Amino acid sequence: MMGHSHALSGAVGWMAVVPLLDGTEILGTTFHMGPGEIIAGALVCAGAALIPDLDHKSATITQTYGALTQTLGAFMNWVFGGHRNGTHSLLFAVIMGAIAQSLALWSEMAVQVFVFLLVGIAFNGLGLGLDKNRTAAGVINALLTAGVTLALYSAGTDYAWMGAAVAFGCLLHFVGDMATHMGVPLLWPFTGYRVGQNVGFKTDGKIERNVVTPALTIAIVIYSFYLFDWPELLPEI
Numbered sequence: 085m086m087g088h089s090h091a092l093s094g095a096v097g098w099m100a101v102v103p104l105l106d107g108t109e110i111l112g113t114t115f116h117m118g119p120g121e122i123i124a125g126a127l128v129c130a131g132a133a134l135i136p137d138l139d140h141k142s143a144t145i146t147q148t149y150g151a152l153t154q155t156l157g158a159f160m161n162w163v164f165g166g167h168r169n170g171t172h173s174l175l176f177a178v179i180m181g182a183i184a185q186s187l188a189l190w191s192e193m194a195v196q197v198f199v200f201l202l203v204g205i206a207f208n209g210l211g212l213g214l215d216k217n218r219t220a221a222g223v224i225n226a227l228l229t230a231g232v233t234l235a236l237y238s239a240g241t242d243y244a245w246m247g248a249a250v251a252f253g254c255l256l257h258f259v260g261d262m263a264t265h266m267g268v269p270l271l272w273p274f275t276g277y278r279v280g281q282n283v284g285f286k287t288d289g290k291i292e293r294n295v296v297t298p299a300l301t302i303a304i305v306i307y308s309f310y311l312f313d314w315p316e317l318l319p320e321i
């Protein structure tokens with residue numbers, strides 16, 4: 085799938101699980117999912133849904149922060165054995181989730197920086213960086229990212245769910261790739277067998293452009309109505 089479809093699927097996926105997570109206790113942590121957690125989680129999950137393609141040098145995410153993401157991407161490509169290999173495995177999702185959760189537990193500052201980077205990646209992936217005028221798009225993206233991160237910070241957003249959102253974003257990426265012809269080596273490094281290869285629709289083909297992307301966009305709108313009780317905000321007739 086294309087970067088923007090992956091990013092959209094991350095946001096939709098998070099919005100779909102939020103009602104299930106709210107109030108549940110996992111490993112001694114009770115999750116409270118208020119508006120800040122819903123928005124932060126949707127953006128973190130959208131950004132995380134692009135992480136597996138960091139191993140490809142022309143992927144949206146690899147280009148997001150210039151030399152920083154390019155170097156990280158080259159490193160990932162080397163560690164995980166080339167494009168769409170180890171970075172598209174269940175093991176990778178677990179590792180990324182563990183790193184993100186450790187950051188959240190380790191320092192509040194670290195988690196803010198991490199959220200900032202992921203929100204920027206999400207916005208870039210959703211298409212804010214695809215404008216013809218790259219400099220302007222970059223500035224708008226940076227301002228928006230900074231604004232959103234700051235707003236989430238001042239709202240006292242709780243990041244207890246950080247690891248779960250990152251791992252879930254990676255898993256949604258695999259689902260997206262399995263839905264296209266690519267196939268994903270889920271059980272790497274034990275076996276390189278690609279689940280879902282040659283089944284599904286073509287990347288950036290008619291189905292992705294005319295069905296999948298619009299459906300994901302509509303799902304975000306519907307979930308927003310549902311999660312934020314928007315109809316209640318409308319004036320009574």
Ligand SMILES: [Zn+2]
Binds near residue numbers: 136137172257261
């Ligand atoms: Zn991929």
